[in-house]
Amino acid sequence: MDPRHKKILQRNRTNLVRDLDPSEVYDGLLSRGVFTQDMIDEIKSSGTRRDQARQLVRDLETRGSRAFPAFLECLRECGYESLTSLLQSEDPVGQSVPSPQIPVIRPLPVCPIDVREPDKIHSNPPKELPLYPTEIDIASPSPERLSPRPTQGRTRRDSIQSYKMDASPCGLCLIINNVEFEQHSDLKDRNGSDIDSDKLERRFKSLNFDVVVKRNLKHKQIRQELSALAKMDHSNSDCCVVIILSHGTEATHSRFPGAVYGVDGTSVPVQVITNYLNGQHCPSLQGKPKLFFLQACGGGEKDTGFEVSPDEVQPCMGGPDDQTDAIPVSSSSDSLSMSDEPDARATLPTPSDILVSYSTFPGYVSWRDTKAGSWYVETLDRLLKENAAIHDLVTILMMVNNEVSQNSAKGLFKQMPGSFNFLRKLLYFQAPPHSQFST
Structure with a gap:
């Protein structure tokens, strides 16, 4: 598909998923050769109407140059005038669907063999003949079909069923932002954490969550807030999010490593939190996704990384302040704060539908700039903004891992985020239209 058409579909995916009933366009796409019956059956098996619409739009992006204009014709025939106008308004060039052409197949030449002189078969063999006609002139619904897919024989990732995420609001997002620590805790104030908190509050509001922010909680208050959250009725919600910005520590564990500190210097294990x-x-x-995002150190060890060839290191794609996050103007601990440590052990059954995203690998520090906020939150916020309308959460977190791993503090220290994922399905947020261009 033309890259211009792919971008049009991606920018309008939210509207298409919300308004389109895929069952109404299946026959039209099938008759025009955009999809095969097997492909349509696979889309049907992906889940709800929204899941089918989402997968249909993603599959369209792989179906060649005729797919986009054919899709517009199907929408028009089925009465989706507003969607048709929306997509056409972003395609000033416009394309008409070419009429099918009859294949022109040239016959293979016949090479007679003289049966009276069989030795000539080997002594003067005929020129090697092509296995297929040398020229085929055919209008293919998808040029990509001419070469086998590299993932053929494997389960297609976009055929996995997605979580239901269309409630309004989608759910509650609790942000616990610990900035100022009591003197007896021996933990420094986390200057710059308010920047992280404000960013994530705006981001999850844009993803249609009700956001509650709690600041400077002691360890008992953290437990009380989580207990109150657990006792709420989430029947009308599709998801729940907990974000904790604090110091942390390393600890033994049975499922989720680490712990986060209350401002009184007492830690709460991540296992207990989940x-x-x-x-x-x-x-x-x-059966609903529970998401935990932790901006906290996993321990006191600093990661100096390992040497790689220059072509393995991709430049960071963020703003001009990315390097100042990594290399502060001052070398003092006030300019670039490092603080996170360990938790306690808990033993509970393996949870389902839970994802815990850590800002750093267990045992290592997590870097935060006092003026720009933490590496992890800045990257997470930006990539959610740019990709929530296109990609699922796990894919976005992989992008976060890659970008943060490219940073270096003082030109030496590294950071590697990661997650413990017990989700059973793909998770797509309710991204606002044109979310990659929104604030």
């Missing part, structure tokens, strides 16, 4: 919302303790969230 258990508040598991299926046993919060029945109204059973």
Whole structure:
């Protein structure tokens, strides 16, 4: 498909997923050769109407130059005038669907063999003949079909069923932002954390979550907020998000490593935090995704990385302040804060539908700039803004891992985010239209 048409579909994916009933355009796309019956059956098996619409739009992007104009014709025939006008308004060039052409196949030449002189078969063999006609003139619905797909024989990633994420609001997002720590805790204030908190509050509001921010909580207050969250009725929600910005520590564990500190210097294990919302303790969230984002150190060790060839290191795609996040003007601890440490052990059954995203690998520090915020949150916020309308959460987190891993503090220290993923399906946020251009 023409890159221009791909971008049009991506920019309008939210509207298409919301308004399109894929069952109404299947026959038209099939008759025009855009999809095969097997491909349509696969789209049908992807789940709800929204899931089918989302997969249909993604598959269209792989179907060659005729797919976009053929899709417009199908929308027009089925009465989707507003969607048709929306897509056409972004395609000033416009294309008409070419009429099918009859294949022109040239016959293979016949090379007679003299049966009376069989030795000539080997002594003077005829020129090697092509296995296929040397010229085929045919209008293919998808040029990509001429070469086998590299993933052929494997389960297609976009055929996995997605979580239902269309409630309004989608769910509750709790942000715990610990900035100022009590003197006896021996933990420094986390200057710059308010920047992270403000960014994530705006971002999750744009993703249609109700956001509640709590600041400077002691360890008992963290537990109380999570307990209150677990006791709420989430029957009308599709998801729940917990974000904790604090110091952290390394600890032994049975499932989720690490712990986060209250401002009183007492830590709460990540394992305990996630258990508040598991299926046993919060029945109204059973089968629904529970997401935890932790900006906290996983320990005190600094990662100096390892040497790679120059072509393996991609430049960071962020703004001009990215390097100042990594290489502060001052070498003092006030300019670039490092602080996170360990948790306690807990033993509970393997949770389902839970994802915990860590800003750094367990055991290592997490870097934060006092003026620009943390590497992890800045990258997470930006990539959610740019990709929430296109990609699922796990894919976006992989992008976050890659970008943060390219940074270096003082030209030496590295950071590697990661996640513990117990989700069972793909998760797509409710991204606003043209979210990659929004604030």
